[in-house]
Each structure stands twice: as C-alpha cells, then as structure tokens.
Amino acid sequence: MNFEEIIYEKENGVARITINRPEKYNACTSLTLLELNKALTDAWVDAAVGVVIFTGTGKKAFCTGGDQSIRDKSGYAGTIAALPVEVGWQTVSHLIRTIPKPVIARVNGYAIGGGHVFQVVCDLSIAAETAKLGQAGPKVGSFDPGYGTGDLVRAVGLKKAKEIWYMCQLYTAHEALEMGLVNKVVPLDQLDSEVDQWCQALLEKSPTALKMLKYAFHAETDGVGGITNLGVGGLSMYYGTDESLEGRNAFMEKRKPDYSNYRK
Numbered sequence: 001m002n003f004e005e006i007i008y009e010k011e012n013g014v015a016r017i018t019i020n021r022p023e024k025y026n027a028c029t030s031l032t033l034l035e036l037n038k039a040l041t042d043a044w045v046d047a048a049v050g051v052v053i054f055t056g057t058g059k060k061a062f063c064t065g066g067d068q069s070i071r072d073k074s075g076y077a078g079t080i081a082a083l084p085v086e087v088g089w090q091t092v093s094h095l096i097r098t099i100p101k102p103v104i105a106r107v108n109g110y111a112i113g114g115g116h117v118f119q120v121v122c123d124l125s126i127a128a129e130t131a132k133l134g135q136a137g138p139k140v141g142s143f144d145p146g147y148g149t150g151d152l153v154r155a156v157g158l159k160k161a162k163e164i165w166y167m168c169q170l171y172t173a174h175e176a177l178e179m180g181l182v183n184k185v186v187p188l189d190q191l192d193s194e195v196d197q198w199c200q201a202l203l204e205k206s207p208t209a210l211k212m213l214k215y216a217f218h219a220e221t222d223g224v225g226g227i228t229n230l231g232v233g234g235l236s237m238y239y240g241t242d243e244s245l246e247g248r249n250a251f252m253e254k255r256k257p258d259y260s261n262y263r264k
C-alpha cells in the first residue's frame with residue numbers, strides 16, 4: 001500500500017499507523033484522513049493483526065487536528081478536494097472505535113483538536129511526559145458534536161469535559177493521567193518500550209474476548225449501532241459453528257435442516 005501522508009507498517013501482530021506531516025505538527029488534510037481510513041480498514045481485515053498503534057512522526061506532535069493552513073469554507077482540502085466533515089474526521093474516529101482490535105494511542109507530543117479527539121477514541125492511551133493535550137475548537141472556529149464530546153464526558157466527567165472544550169487550555173500528560181484521559185505516562189525515551197509491552201500483553205489475550213469487550217463497552221452508548229456491533233460480533237462466531245453450517249448444507253443437499261443435535 002502506498003501512502004503520502006501516513007506511514008503504515010505491520011510486524012508480529014502489530015499494525016502501526018503514523019501520521020507523517022511533522023512540518024505541520026502532524027495536522028491532517030483530507031488526504032491524510034482518507035489514508036487513515038484505508039490503513040485502519042486494512043488492519044481490521046488482516047487476521048494477522050491483533051493490536052493497532054496510532055501515532056505521529058517525531059518528538060513534537062501526535063496530531064494537532066485539521067491543517068489550518070489549507071482550511072477554507074469547504075473544509076480541509078490540500079492535494080485533493082475537501083472531504084465533508086462527516087466523511088473525513090468522523091469515519092476515522094468511527095473506525096478507531098469499531099475496529100474489533102485494541103487501538104493504542106502513542107501520544108508522543110501535542111494532541112490537539114481533531115488530534116485530541118483521535119486519542120480520546122483510542123481504546124488505550126500511553127503518553128510521553130512531554131505531551132500536551134487539549135481541544136482548540138472554539139478558539140479556531142470548530143467543534144466536535146460527536147465522539148469527541150461524548151467519549152470525553154465518559155472519560156473525565158461532564159464538568160471537566162466542558163472545561164476542556166470551552167476553555168481550550170492545554171494539559172500536561174500528568175494532568176491528563178490524573179483526570180483519566182490517558183492510561184500511563186512515561187519519559188519520552190521509554191515510550192516505545194512501554195507501548196511494545198502493552199502490545200505484547202494484549203497479543204497474549206483471547207482476540208475474541210477483546211473484540212466482544214470492545215463492542216460491549218460501546219453497546220449502551222452507541223444505540224442500535226452499538227447493539228449491532230455486539231450482535232454481529234456474535235453472528236461471525238455463529239457462522240463458524242456446525243449448527244450454522246447445517247442450514248447451508250441442508251439447502252445445498254435439498255433436505256430439511258436437522259438442528260436437533262444443537263439444542264442446549
């Protein structure tokens with residue numbers, strides 16, 4: 001897969017997605033978002049992948065949201081036409097939340113605006129001590145009425161979430177840890193070894209249990225979509241059973257299915 005604005009690597013069960021625009025502090029264009037969509041979809045369908053790392057290039061920034069230098073009335077264009085917000089930011093956030101594998105945010109620096117939303121929607125976040133996190137929407141003329149507010153409330157509580165969005169302050173990694181915004185803070189030079197340890201620990205766990213837990217965590221808040229993910233997660237397991245195949249076999253053999261052996 002060829003990408004221009006991200007780096008996508010897969011090794012030993014881990015897919016690593018890196019926003020690669022360090023000169024813009026890893027701010028995103030519409031092309032970045034399309035590439036993130038593509039990489040996340042590949043990580044979803046590749047059975048060899050058990051964990052996904054989401055990060056940015058360099059020591060300065062994880063992701064600083066939309067690239068303000070290319071923003072106009074149509075959105076964030078760049079080398080391609082601007083994607084509608086609901087196609088770009090929303091589908092990346094949606095994929096991170098629904099890919100049936102843990103996604104770890106490796107927060108190596110500034111996580112701001114849409115970039116902060118990405119770290120919020122990741123399953124787990126490990127931050128360098130030097131990272132700074134926060135929202136900027138009301139300062140720069142934007143807001144996230146979806147996961148970036150809803151999931152933030154669930155992480156830090158309503159009052160703190162409102163403070164983060166209304167005040168547009170930046171918080172240190174330790175402040176983020178204290179308010180439940182990230183899982184762990186380590187010195188920058190230990191970030192990769194820490195993230196690796198978490199990946200290895202996750203790869204030792206049952207992938208199906210992790211998948212069903214991820215769907216269960218969002219089932220209540222995501223309405224029919226959440227229930228659908230949980231249900232379809234069960235359906236994909238049912239498809240692999242002899243009981244399910246009896247229906248298909250009976251159809252092909254032009255006989256009535258016999259499910260009597262499967263009553264429990």
Ligand SMILES: CC(C)(COP(=O)(O)OP(=O)(O)OC[C@H]1O[C@@H](n2cnc3c(N)ncnc32)[C@H](O)[C@@H]1OP(=O)(O)O)[C@@H](O)C(=O)NCCC(=O)NCCSC(=O)CCC(=O)c1ccccc1C(=O)O
Binds near residue numbers: 023025
């Ligand atoms: C990150 C800073 C605090 C760093 O400050 P500092 O250390 O002083 O460095 P700078 O000199 O400011 O920056 C270095 C270099 O990087 C460029 N840069 C940094 N951030 C961006 C950016 N977002 N866009 C474009 N360029 C950026 C900066 O210009 C410098 O380049 P030079 O060539 O040297 O000039 C500080 O940089 C900062 O505050 N950055 C801006 C953060 C920000 O406001 N982000 C946008 C938030 S809005 C957003 O993300 C929209 C998306 C969104 O929120 C969203 C999410 C979900 C659903 C919907 C939406 C929606 O669209 O609304």
